[in-house]
Amino acid sequence: MQQxxxxxxTLTRKKExxxxxxxxxxxxxxxxxxxxxxxxxxHARSAVTFDVLYRYLKYQGYKVRFVRNITDVGHLExxxxxxxxxxxxxxxxxxxxxxxxVQHYTNVYHQDMDxxxxxxxxxxxxxxxxxxxQIEMIQEIxxxxxxxxxxxxxxxxxxxxxxxxxxxxxxxxxxxxxMANTRDTEGQSDKRSPLDFALxxxxxPSHIMRWPSPWSDGFPGWHLECSAMSRKYLGxxxxxxxxxxxxxxxxxxxxxxxxxxxxxxxxxxKYWVHNxxxxxxxxKMGKSxxxxxxxSELFSGNHAMLEEKYSPMTIRFFILQAHYRxxxxxxxxALQAARKGYTKLMNGLNVLKKLQYPEDGAGIAxxxxxxxxxxxxxxxxFRGMNDDMNTARTIASLFNLLKKINxxxxxxxxIAQLERGTFDTIRSTYGELVLNxxxxxxxxxxxxxxxxxxxxxxxxxxxxxxxxxxVDAIRAELKKQGIVIKDMKTGIxxxxxx
RNA sequence: GGUAACGUGGCCGAGUGGCUAGGCUCAGCUCUGCAAAAGCUGCUACAGCGGUUCGAAUCCGCUCGUUACCUCCA
Numbered sequence: 301m302q303q304x305x306x307x308x309x310t311l312t313r314k315k316e317x318x319x320x321x322x323x324x325x326x327x328x329x330x331x332x333x334x335x336x337x338x339x340x341x342x343h344a345r346s347a348v349t350f351d352v353l354y355r356y357l358k359y360q361g362y363k364v365r366f367v368r369n370i371t372d373v374g375h376l377e378x379x380x381x382x383x384x385x386x387x388x389x390x391x392x393x394x395x396x397x398x399x400x401x402v403q404h405y406t407n408v409y410h411q412d413m414d415x416x417x418x419x420x421x422x423x424x425x426x427x428x429x430x431x432x433x434q435i436e437m438i439q440e441i442x443x444x445x446x447x448x449x450x451x452x453x454x455x456x457x458x459x460x461x462x463x464x465x466x467x468x469x470x471x472x473x474x475x476x477x478x479m480a481n482t483r484d485t486e487g488q489s490d491k492r493s494p495l496d497f498a499l500x501x502x503x504x505p506s507h508i509m510r511w512p513s514p515w516s517d518g519f520p521g522w523h524l525e526c527s528a529m530s531r532k533y534l535g536x537x538x539x540x541x542x543x544x545x546x547x548x549x550x551x552x553x554x555x556x557x558x559x560x561x562x563x564x565x566x567x568x569x570k571y572w573v574h575n576x577x578x579x580x581x582x583x584k585m586g587k588s589x590x591x592x593x594x595x596s597e598l599f600s601g602n603h604a605m606l607e608e609k610y611s612p613m614t615i616r617f618f619i620l621q622a623h624y625r626x627x628x629x630x631x632x633x634a635l636q637a638a639r640k641g642y643t644k645l646m647n648g649l650n651v652l653k654k655l656q657y658p659e660d661g662a663g664i665a666x667x668x669x670x671x672x673x674x675x676x677x678x679x680x681x682f683r684g685m686n687d688d689m690n691t692a693r694t695i696a697s698l699f700n701l702l703k704k705i706n707x708x709x710x711x712x713x714x715i716a717q718l719e720r721g722t723f724d725t726i727r728s729t730y731g732e733l734v735l736n737x738x739x740x741x742x743x744x745x746x747x748x749x750x751x752x753x754x755x756x757x758x759x760x761x762x763x764x765x766x767x768x769x770x771v772d773a774i775r776a777e778l779k780k781q782g783i784v785i786k787d788m789k790t791g792i793x794x795x796x797x798x
Numbered sequence: 799g800g801u802a803a804c805g806u807g808g809c810c811g812a813g814u815g816g817c818u819a820g821g822c823u824c825a826g827c828u829c830u831g832c833a834a835a836a837g838c839u840g841c842u843a844c845a846g847c848g849g850u851u852c853g854a855a856u857c858c859g860c861u862c863g864u865u866a867c868c869u870c871c872a
Binding site for chain 1: 799800801802803804809810811812813818819820821822823829830831832833834835836837838864865866867868869870871872
């Protein structure tokens with residue numbers, strides 16, 4: 301059995317056993333959102349994927365420092381020199397201060413992530429709050445001869461860097477190919493080479509967001525903030541750097557270059573982890589294609605592509621049912637299936653709460669084979685997690701375990717046939733994986749047991765009196781509340797409707 | 799054009815050489831006043847062609863198809 305977590309490292313293109321640099325401490329950085337618009341399903345996937353990694357590492361006993369930034373400056377519309385800052389553009393459109401835009405969409409992001417039960421990071425730094433650190437880093441890179449200043453702007457010199465380093469090591473790009481295929485800047489740029497990227501940009505007179513620097517009043521380049529902030533809070537080398545696959549090039553490639561060219565002289569992170577994209581009809585969901593669905597639209601059902609609204613936990617389960625490195629295709633059918641699967645898993649949690657291990661032993665001998673099988677199922681759950689965080693496999697194993705749990709509840713299997721230890725292991729594994737690691741939570745009203753106990757009393761009475769019209773009425777009323785009655789040999793119980 | 803992936807049953811989606819993925823859907827059975835729930839059983843698979851192998855969805859080659867990155871994107 302794989303005891304240890306294995307992670308696919310984009311840098312080596314291999315699954316590697318996770319070994320922290322300074323156990324038990326783990327440093328983890330995730331590229332957060334640029335807060336100029338509503339978060340969509342793609343943001344959710346990235347956040348949920350690394351939330352599960354964060355949770356699982358903590359579950360394994362590591363002391364994790366998780367940093368996820370907020371990009372509030374420097375992210376330009378395009379690579380051209382006249383590219384507009386995304387946030388400034390939005391601010392102009394809505395007649396707001398840029399920081400109002402930033403605050404608004406940061407709040408929305410937090411609210412949506414809270415709904416998805418994504419844990420808040422330990423540190424959530426903003427790019428605009430770390431201008432000094434970014435300037436320092438630029439000075440280091442200039443000092444090491446791998447950047448140059450032109451007209452108040454500073455650019456990273458990719459070719460100078462490439463002499464002693466390998467630009468393209470993360471994304472697998474070949475610099476010569478990039479040179480041959482990159483669009484010509486037609487002499488309009490200050491850059492020496494189209495591959496070079498901005499570390500500092502001089503602000504045009506109309507540009508609102510600006511800070512003083514040794515070179516000009518201006519603003520930092522997009523790639524720089526992650527390098528500066530990850531170093532400040534996690535050190536020159538840390539364990540895990542995450543992000544969406546679309547950030548691999550150029551963003552993460554540039555981060556590595558900046559880190560190597562600064563006084564760090566490291567790749568920044570030991571493990572580079574990338575989640576794949578969400579697709580719609582096989583095409584990437586993205587801003588440029590205009591086929592993205594905001595989280596608020598998913599939660600409310602208010603979007604032309606949506607047949608109904610989908611709860612946050614349905615979304616979370618939908619994301620977790622696929623492996624994070626596969627593309628995941630959006631469809632109403634898939635989300636409806638996810639909703640039912642999620643509910644089934646949560647009903648299992650309620651069943652488990654009610655199961656009691658018989659104290660008297662009841663004189664029944666434990667079934668060795670059964671115990672072995674059940675323990676194997678619990679191990680399978682972890683085997684899935686350890687194999688590159690394969691939550692799809694973990695969930696499949698949980699469903700296998702759930703069948704057994706339901707059989708115990710139904711009396712088809714006798715709890716007394718289990719060893720006490722087996723029973724406890726099942727209960728804790730199922731509960732902790734579902735709630736703490738996968739981060740799924742109950743969405744329905746919490747403790748309805750007391751109230752339902754009363755109703756079920758009436759139900760039982762009506763049944764015993766064969767007052768079936770009354771029985772049917774109770775069932776119908778509860779069904780309206782999303783509760784279904786389960787008549788079993790062993791008694792009457794309830795469950796959420798799937 | 800360059801680079802990297804992918805193509806699994808009605809739908810979604812795991813699975814890198816031999817051992818049941820799983821969820822949803824559909825059909826049947828058990829239970830049941832009727833249901834529901836749950837359990838059990840079944841139904842459709844590995845794009846095509848060739849090769850390696852005792853044995854391939856899994857390795858190799860070719861063909862077809864799809865996508866991503868190379869410009870902002872999680």
